[in-house]
Amino acid sequence: MTRSQNGYYARRPGFSDSWSSAKQGHTDELRTLRDFAADVCEVADTFKIHHFGVLGFSAGAPYALALAYHFPDRGTQLAVCALLLQFGR
DSSP, X not given: OEEETTEEEOOOTTSTXXXXXXXTTOTTSOOOHHHHHHHHHHHHHHTTOOOXXXXXXXXXXXXXXXXXXXXXXXXXEEEEESOOOOTTO
């Protein structure tokens, strides 16, 4: 999680310089969207952030939707745009 002028943000796994198990060659530890959402909540807890808004853009939209779905009590706002979804998986 990175702090910016407007708050904190997390990049989805494998995007830019973010870490992903598959990117590092650890295919035995494939993580789910719910795992990512739980990680975001854990980091938010560390910073004592109990409620937050979520924005998902393009391939990050499923991660934002998963956070809103699995942890609805944490989010105050949800916005997704230019969704990139894979159906049937």
